[in-house]
Amino acid sequence: MVKIDRINISNEGLTKFFSPIEAQIMEVLWENNEMMTAEITKQTNIPLSSVAGTLDRLVKADFAQRRVENQGQRVRYIYSATTTADNAANAITTRILDSLVDTFGAVAIENFSKYKKVK
Amino acid sequence: MSSIADELICYAECVNKSDLLPLISFLVVASLLLFAFYLKSKTPIQRVSSFAGAQLLMIGAIVASFSTMECSRMLTIEMYLAYVFISTGIMLFLPGSYYKILIRHHNAKPISEIVDWVDDFVNTLSEDSNVYYFDSAIPKAFASGKAIFVSIGMLELFDEQELKAVLAHEAWHLRHNNKTPILRQLSLMTFTKFRPEQELELMADRFAEKIVSKGALESARAKLI
Numbered sequence: 001m002v003k004i005d006r007i008n009i010s011n012e013g014l015t016k017f018f019s020p021i022e023a024q025i026m027e028v029l030w031e032n033n034e035m036m037t038a039e040i041t042k043q044t045n046i047p048l049s050s051v052a053g054t055l056d057r058l059v060k061a062d063f064a065q066r067r068v069e070n071q072g073q074r075v076r077y078i079y080s081a082t083t084t085a086d087n088a089a090n091a092i093t094t095r096i097l098d099s100l101v102d103t104f105g106a107v108a109i110e111n112f113s114k115y116k117k118v119k
Numbered sequence: 120m121s122s123i124a125d126e127l128i129c130y131a132e133c134v135n136k137s138d139l140l141p142l143i144s145f146l147v148v149a150s151l152l153l154f155a156f157y158l159k160s161k162t163p164i165q166r167v168s169s170f171a172g173a174q175l176l177m178i179g180a181i182v183a184s185f186s187t188m189e190c191s192r193m194l195t196i197e198m199y200l201a202y203v204f205i206s207t208g209i210m211l212f213l214p215g216s217y218y219k220i221l222i223r224h225h226n227a228k229p230i231s232e233i234v235d236w237v238d239d240f241v242n243t244l245s246e247d248s249n250v251y252y253f254d255s256a257i258p259k260a261f262a263s264g265k266a267i268f269v270s271i272g273m274l275e276l277f278d279e280q281e282l283k284a285v286l287a288h289e290a291w292h293l294r295h296n297n298k299t300p301i302l303r304q305l306s307l308m309t310f311t312k313f314r315p316e317q318e319l320e321l322m323a324d325r326f327a328e329k330i331v332s333k334g335a336l337e338s339a340r341a342k343l344i
Contacts, residue, residue: 052256052272075233075274
């Protein structure tokens with residue numbers, strides 16, 4: 001889950017900020033409008049035993065939301081992302097920038113204005 | 120000493136004047152700490168030793184207080200009896216109503232709100248029982264006191280027959296637990312369980328197989344792997 005102290009900048013893609021399973025789930029939730037648990041396990045190819053706990057965590061952290069739906073006698077969770085991928089990126093960036101400014105103050109701000117991506 | 124207030128003042132004076140005050144304080148604090156440890160401990164050995172230790176230290180504190188009394192010693196005996204009644208009451212009756220704490224902890228709601236047949240089915244197996252659901256994607260079911268708790272994850276994973284098999288398994292636990300609640304509590308308190316946990320689970324499975332079917336139980340189990 002996105003916590004400043006757990007961000008790993010050496011990881012690839014979203015796994016810098018999420019665990020690999022969380023990242024996979026969030027990606028399919030951002031790509032799809034609404035999904036049932038079985039669809040998430042199918043699309044991510046992750047077993048339910050790993051997906052279920054991660055979904056609970058993502059809902060608790062407010063990255064995903066769910067509602068309960070009755071289909072005949074069956075009960076289903078319907079999941080969706082609480083916000084778009086862009087908005088989530090915005091929130092994560094803000095948190096990291098806040099942390100950098102808190103720690104380095106003017107130096108951090110000066111670096112943002114001079115920032116150029118170095119490959 | 121006529122009134123309890125006078126007796127309490129006398130009690131406090133006797134203990135205060137006595138050289139045993141530090142010892143009595145130590146025994147009471149150590150006993151309470153051990154009792155807290157007993158409530159938290161997971162293994163039977165830790166539970167037995169901390170429970171026995173807490174009782175012995177408390178009895179030691181009571182004996183030490185008794186020896187300091189220069190006035191009526193009845194108050195010490197009365198306090199000891201009150202301690203025995205209160206602690207026995209907590210031990211015997213708190214676990215029976217523990218499910219109410221679980222309802223609050225899981226923010227559980229009556230299952231009749233989302234599935235209509237479950238309460239009727241469970242009540243045919245275990246009278247006056249209630250089934251609650253709670254918000255979690257992790258498939259989980261457990262029984263406590265007079266209630267069965269089922270996660271939404273379990274409701275969405277299992278079909279009706281599989282769910283009935285799980286509910287029958289949990290209903291067997293309710294029947295077994297409620298048959299002789301006081302004796303069961305005493306057996307828990309004294310760590311003299313008649314049967315190991317594994318055997319109880321097996322018996323609950325046999326019951327579920329009889330009530331629903333072996334196939335439904337096996338299929339439910341396969342989905343959880």
